[in-house]
Amino acid sequence: MKTGKLKQILLITDGCSNQGEDPIAMAALAMEQGITVNVIGVMEHDTIEERGMQEIEDIALSGGGVSQVVYAQALAQTVQMVTKKAMTQTLQGVVNKELQQILGKSKTVEDLPPEKRGEVMEVVDELGETVELEVLILVDTSASMKHKLPTVKEALIDLSLSLNARSGENKYAVFVFPGKKKEVEKLLDWTPRLESLTTIFSKLSTGGITPTGPALKEAIHYFKNKRSLRGLISHDDEYFEESI
Numbered sequence: 261m262k263t264g265k266l267k268q269i270l271l272i273t274d275g276c277s278n279q280g281e282d283p284i285a286m287a288a289l290a291m292e293q294g295i296t297v298n299v300i301g302v303m304e305h306d307t308i309e310e311r312g313m314q315e316i317e318d319i320a321l322s323g324g325g326v327s328q329v330v331y332a333q334a335l336a337q338t339v340q341m342v343t344k345k346a347m348t349q350t351l352q353g354v355v356n357k358e359l360q361q362i363l364g365k366s367k368t369v370e371d372l373p374p375e376k377r378g379e380v381m382e383v384v385d386e387l388g389e390t391v392e393l394e395v396l397i398l399v400d401t402s403a404s405m406k407h408k409l410p411t412v413k414e415a416l417i418d419l420s421l422s423l424n425a426r427s428g429e430n431k432y433a434v435f436v437f438p439g440k441k442k443e444v445e446k447l448l449d450w451t452p453r454l455e456s457l458t459t460i461f462s463k464l465s466t467g468g469i470t471p472t473g474p475a476l477k478e479a480i481h482y483f484k485n486k487r488s489l490r491g492l493i494s495h496d497d498e499y500f501e502e503s504i
Contacts, residue, residue, distance in 0.1 A: 273400035287323035297323020449454030
């Protein structure tokens with residue numbers, strides 16, 4: 261099996277999109293390009309309205325990822341759990357496709373005898389520790405998120421600290437939507453550590469609109485442009501989508 265990079269978009273929001281492209285269609289486009297889309301809905305004392313809940317689930321479903329709705333206090337553990345669960349889910353999908361090539365199209369990990377299944381899951385766990393991971397984080401900064409942003413900042417720093425215990429390389433980038441002057445704004449370029457968010461987050465302004473679709477579209481372009489630039493320099497990049 262080839263090794264490569266896992267690419268994830270982590271969307272953190274508390275409501276429905278209300279401007280620009282359909283976020284569910286954008287998530288499907290990301291999935292087509294080998295980028296998993298995970299969504300965390302953040303509640304405070306109230307609940308997220310039904311339409312928002314449905315959108316969160318549908319974006320993750322279209323993006324082949326994981327969705328979870330949580331109270332702000334539990335955000336740190338949830339960000340870590342969703343990211344790791346999505347890694348395992350993606351890696352297991354890769355392993356299943358490898359098995360199908362060997363055993364036939366209808367075979368998956370679940371079809372193996374218990375002892376073999378255990379061995380395969382050990383491989384998945386090992387890959388989860390060693391594979392390179394790129395996570396582009398999209399943070400909703402619409403007006404209703406204002407009081408939740410300090411919690412988001414702490415959760416993302418905790419994520420960085422937790423995942424940096426792996427032996428595999430991690431890279432994170434952070435975008436916010438809406439930005440000060442446009443729908444989506446890059447807050448942090450690719451970095452292995454998120455500690456610098458401590459100074460940046462306090463300066464964020466919040467606005468009324470929620471352009472989730474444009475934010476996902478910008479994230480896809482950002483991954484694509486990064487890969488294209490790297491391709492000009494080196495032709496030996498391997499991605500998981502090339503092996504499945």
